[in-house]
Amino acid sequence: MSAEPSTAGWDAIEKEFVKLYGDQEPKHYGTLISYALGGPDPLDGISAYKTDEPVPHWHIVTFGFSELYDKESDNTEESGYGFELTLRLARGPEEDEPPAWALNLLQNMGRYVFNSGNIFRSGDYMDANGPICLGSDTRLTALAFIGDPELPAVDTPNGRMEFIQMVGITGDELEAMQTWNTLGMLNACLPYMPQYITDLSRDSLLKKEAVSEAAAKGIREDGSNTGFLFVDQLAWEPGKKGWLSKTPAALTLGAKQAGIIGKLLQGRILKGRELTLVGPEIRVIFEAGEKPVCTVLEDTVRIILDETAAGELSSGLVPRESVLEIPSLPGTVIRIVKTNIKDSDGNVVEVIG
Template sequence: MTTEEYKAQFNEDEAVGWLAIDKPLEQLYPNQEPQHYAPNLHFIAGGTEPLDGISVYKSDKQEPHFHYVTYGFSDLYYNPEQAGKDFSKYGFELTFRLKKKSDDDNVTWACNLMQNLAKYVFKSGKWFEEYHVIPANGPIRLDYDTDIVAVAFVLDPELGEIDTPNGHVQFLQMVGLTSAEFDAFKTNPTLGETEKIINLLRDGNTLLITDLDRKTSVL
């Protein structure tokens, strides 16, 4: 697609990338209005949080859980410079599935975690790909007794990947790893080792929902 063809399709203020992300979510969660968390001050206006927003849906598939989806790792708005590009900005958005404990669960801590990961990406220029692993430098949630200390990234089993007017986008789901699983990865820090751990986690947990109370390693 040429820049001229791109301009002819969309208005300059149209959130074409955002709408492309919304489309599969509307199909997955029809008639559900998610909780949406957005920074008070936009990043380009001097704010400190890089992501434009994070939506949190409630799902009962497999077991009750929260399904987080970010907006901002990919190009969300009309951008003629993206015409013909393979990937939209960093080429992914993050998702996360967190086991629900109660109706009044605190869901904002995971939003903060996602924003912190965004700060790393935006500052370093490095991005995540499937089967990458990153440590949390301690418990993934600081105010909770959990042995989840790292996250691996896999394609979200329901959202997968999409093509947007700004390029291709993968939905990379964060999956919590216990200290023993992370130690195994550190001993053999390869994509193959991560894939082995993820395949073991899928047994009985096809959606790869993270349970903060999980203490037992799959290894």
């Protein structure tokens, strides 16, 4: 007769919530068929606790990114992926159950991590390309990640694990995080977003003077923390020299990300830092230097920009279909093409550019 599997990892998570909520019985949503056996949901379970402090909200936690049962991975330092996600969600007076969209969103995060191997850490952000609650008119269209303010990292029998809180943010707040940094921006928002509670009904906090001033000061003084940006629409076409004419080399960017790339160049190059764009087949590295030049080696394009070239590029990168010539970089043009935003069924719901 085989021994019962250990639940030490699961117990370690629940123990931290007992410290916060005593003997409260959470709403728990288990998975009937595990992901490994072909079930649709990668996480083993999600629990939601009711709290009224500092305002009524759900405090939701996942079970499944860390090792919940016996130790299986070779990494003795960390339990599984080394974290579980939490989400604090504003709760209405009549709500007895957390909304289904929030549970689905957390399972989608599980699918993303399990399928890509990419993990979430404090300071990360993610563009949802639409409302985080599908079908709603919320302004929250992206997510930021920070250590849960009430839950420190814990050492479990299966290794160390952090509680990373997911926070719903607006598009302009995301842009501020990209051009400055996530934790600085979240800290500036904290007086108006206690414990980073996600509230679908809220407006952008950049409309608060204190927040917009903090973001502007941070961008000006610190520059941008974003050194890498994944760009779906990124392509490179080398120039051609013919007898009678020559075609310039062309870097193609999607309109959706053109504007933010322009702002990132200001926040990186003018501070002497690199910016790397990573596309499906090409990597483009912008560097600060004394003389603008473009070199190509296999699947990497390296573009050196001085202050003048960085300024020309930044001001020209706008979310509009166009061809941008950079006087400081003769022989190279930037081609900005339309971006189609699609829903989960693949239907185009918005065209940018």
